[in-house]
Amino acid sequence: MTHSDSGATAPRPGDEPAGASVVAAEDGTRAGISRRGLLGWAIGSGVAGIAAGAGGAVAAGAGRGGSAAGDEFAFEGAHQAGITTRVQDHLHFASFDMMPRASREDLVSLLQDWSYAASRMVKGLDVSASGAVGGSPEAPPDDTGEAQGLGATGLTLTFGLGPGLFLDEADRFGIAERRPAALADLPSFVGDALEAGTSGGDLCIQACADDPQVAVHAVRNLSRIAFGRARLRWSQLGFGRTSRTSADQQTPRNLFGYKDGTANILADDAAGLADHVWVAEQDEPAWMAGGSYLVARKIAMHVETWDRLRLAEQDRTIGRAKGSGAPLSGGAEETEPSFSGSAIDEHAHVRLAHPTVNDGVRILRRGYNYVDGNTELGKLDAGLFFLSYQRSPEQFIRLQKRLSTDLMSEYITHIGSGIWAIPAGAQRGSYVGAELFS
């Protein structure tokens, strides 16, 4: 039975995720209710829903429809979902700025409201208990409705905090002293041509799902919840994941036609994740423990120029064979490349990206291909929306300094950039980022 078919106007306890109970616990400290009123949130049923969920039992989440809803990933946990989660097929990434007069209370309430809504949507539920059609006909629906019947389809929602929140001149959010030392705008790299319209932002949301409509629905409804507190700065759709986090996922291909992400850190590599991805207890600041740092780079790929290269030159540029993905030093896709001979060029991408020439530095990549239509000159406006997670931004900086002069850099231009601190996962009864404000 779907929400839309039920005609229910009262929340059903079984639909309430446990995350709601946490937000309820924080409820007395925020002024979010009045903003919810502006948005047409059905306060009565929402509160009732929270109360009903406070018992703490997590229902299995029937989802919006009875049809196959695909995978469902938990929102709560030691780490946020969407990092080591097997890479879903589609991305909607969104960057937000806090409104000019927004306060600390606004930021906290926004993270709480986002966490509550996210904990529902990842189960395939509407954004609130009254949903798209369960509220009063005399009020705007809480949920915009286009994902009804689509189920969870592997949705994950990952939230990040940008440097601007900590570097605010007036310290409006009261967190200046808690800034991680490494959380600052990235340095300029050779060849960068960054555009403000696809760079930076106080907050980010990475929405990944196996159905693009589900990812778009999530970003749209979270934007709506942010009304009056934060505003969408830029956003990006992506398809065709360009990496994998699980050995049973096939290595996908980027728009240069090459297998990408063969040597990524995989979700079952606990030591690799501990060393390279998760912020450790002993790292500063303490509130980031269990979190990570996200770097996003919008990388335009000059595919028409690339497509005119001889196959041998394409292979030399990458350092791998286009068909099999095997390193030019021999073997198969999974074979470690050998840099001792001359088979792999001194400036091949695979060499300059490799941990052995970067003091062992590794990152977890999670990018997507994008096509934004075409330029006025009739060229495809396409490329890679690069996303990487690392224990420290220094890892990305180290690698990018080297890669900005590799052979491939002739055929790409970095046009967007952003960095965000990714807090640990929300605990049952809390919200993403709670450790920062406690």
Add this chain to the structure above:
Amino acid sequence: MTHSDSGATAPRPGDEPAGASVVAAEDGTRAGISRRGLLGWAIGSGVAGIAAGAGGAVAAGAGRGGSAAGDEFAFEGAHQAGITTRVQDHLHFASFDMMPRASREDLVSLLQDWSYAASRMVKGLDVSASGAVGGSPEAPPDDTGEAQGLGATGLTLTFGLGPGLFLDEADRFGIAERRPAALADLPSFVGDALEAGTSGGDLCIQACADDPQVAVHAVRNLSRIAFGRARLRWSQLGFGRTSRTSADQQTPRNLFGYKDGTANILADDAAGLADHVWVAEQDEPAWMAGGSYLVARKIAMHVETWDRLRLAEQDRTIGRAKGSGAPLSGGAEETEPSFSGSAIDEHAHVRLAHPTVNDGVRILRRGYNYVDGNTELGKLDAGLFFLSYQRSPEQFIRLQKRLSTDLMSEYITHIGSGIWAIPAGAQRGSYVGAELFS
């Protein structure tokens, strides 16, 4: 075994679609070879491949990879695929203009080359026999390679001819006298705010597939083949089909959250298709028999404004209930709406779009949702990429004149428009549009 794994440099007869034999038959009449040389087409192996396929047997099409390749739809047939074909999950639509000095021969050879490439790609094959990695390492690969291993995934490629080809002042293409009388730019409708960058075009390609990377790959490679003859004018990605052509497809939802396309003409409705979609033998001109007319409209949806409407007002605007999709006059989704009472507003979308108030006029819709990021004001740049097929453009004009003043028109703006004649399907041994030039 995939192409890339095979390492084959010679074409394998079993990979050749029968469509290739037709192009070979026309080969003596065109100058495409030299252009293929510019593009790095492997002439030798390509011709060999054509010869091998000339026996006429159609291989099952092993596809690019051994993995599940999804549905495969035939390229040849009485009608082009992609019209009544069950609506796939993703769209890449592209509009092209002929180059200023292009000739009739250029246009014919382009349609032949496109037909050949399309007949391969819909089988999950590379764009030519030498493909992404099977040619000389000293030449650019024929195929850009990003779809290797992805299979057919239900790809269809539908080609259209715009009014500009027939209305060329110098009649460069020699087809002015063969213009269908109704093939002309659409009239202006109330509220239109069309942008040249998403309107018109001499040629169009509708690429639909269940994997967006496969649709993007097809448009990219067809653009590449067009080099020197035609140039990409504009293109559009879409997801979340907004209609269905088969009763066993669930009715999808548009970005207003409503089920869309409930009353579409279905693929098994032979009488409906004959009356409303296919150009008949007795219709003028004769070369269009078995074809159709395609209208594309890029419709921006002001979702933030819509989302602030009361549910009852949203329902009144559409004339259906948001949850179930049932008409407000009662019943379930599939129930015919009744316009005799006052349950459905005089200006509701469902009423003004209905055949009973439009002298029985119907169209076959095949649109997709789109999200092109966001505007500088932080609003989602989103809407419906409307596609409809009809026996005559007059059907669309008739409906749109009425719909441009319905209640929903307050919340949408038509920002792009195009119309193309869709020739019948390619016959075995011929190409799309052959009847026009014979």
